[in-house]
Amino acid sequence: MTLLICRTCPRYDSHDSGEFGRALAAAIAEHPGGAAVTVRKVQCLGGCPDDGVAAVDGPGKARVRFSRLDAGHAAAVIAAAAAHDACASGTPGDWQVPAELADRISSVTPKRGRDPAR
Secondary structure, rough: OOEEEEOOOOOOOOOOOOOOHHHHHHHHHOOHHHHEEEHHHHHHHHOOOOOOOEEEEOOOOOEEEEOOOHHHHHHHHHHHHHHHHOOOOOOOOOOOOOOHHHHEEEEEEEEOOOOOOO
């Protein structure tokens, strides 16, 4: 399962830029369930100005982006990644979003099917 973590959050705070990504990745690595999650640090997930952005994603599945996270959300993020991974669509409602993250969903991007005629 893949978890995307913004490595520039908080992007507009030059002093702390990147701290969120380092802190969340470290908390996930230290968590007993963290080894099951593949973390990819990406340049930006487009959640500005609400920093603390991570997303669960997978081939053919909706990308679900969460904002306003911190390292204290590591367990909930791991649970979300596992639930998303087990779901065929990845669309919230088809899997149980951890309660701590339910009000932190900032976007859901469904995957478009490829047009075989193209």
